[in-house]
Amino acid sequence: MATKNLIMKNAVLGRYTILNSSVCVNPRFSCIWSNGEKIVAGKTQSDAQCGYTLTNFNNGRKAMLTYHYTSAGNVIITKIEEEK
Numbered sequence: 001m002a003t004k005n006l007i008m009k010n011a012v013l014g015r016y017t018i019l020n021s022s023v024c025v026n027p028r029f030s031c032i033w034s035n036g037e038k039i040v041a042g043k044t045q046s047d048a049q050c051g052y053t054l055t056n057f058n059n060g061r062k063a064m065l066t067y068h069y070t071s072a073g074n075v076i077i078t079k080i081e082e083e084k
Contacts, residue, residue: 003068010035010083011065013057019043027051031077033065042067042075050080057082 016031024047031054032041044051057063057080066079 003070005066005068005078008033008035008038008040008065008067011040011063012060013054013063014039016054016058023047027054029054033063033077040065040067040075040077042077044080045076045078048078050077053080 011033012035014032014034016029019028019030021027026047027044028046028051029044030042031044032039034040044054062083064081064083065077066081067075067077069075
């Protein structure tokens with residue numbers, strides 16, 4: 001079954017925890033985002049660029065998240081972009 005990408009606009013980073021790095025030594029995080037209407041708690045995708053950009057948003061800057069649910073019900077964040 002194909003995963004459906006979901007978008008969360010105006011997301012503000014609440015809390016994050018550094019997880020073990022991936023096989024390719026890229027950073028991975030567990031994080032919680034909120035936009036006032038919805039809360040998304042998940043992990044950054046393994047070996048994804050968003051692992052490097054996540055900490056740029058710990059000062060209240062708004063982001064647009066792209067994420068999906070796995071078949072096990074976990075949330076995987078695949079993209080973090082600055083909200084313009």
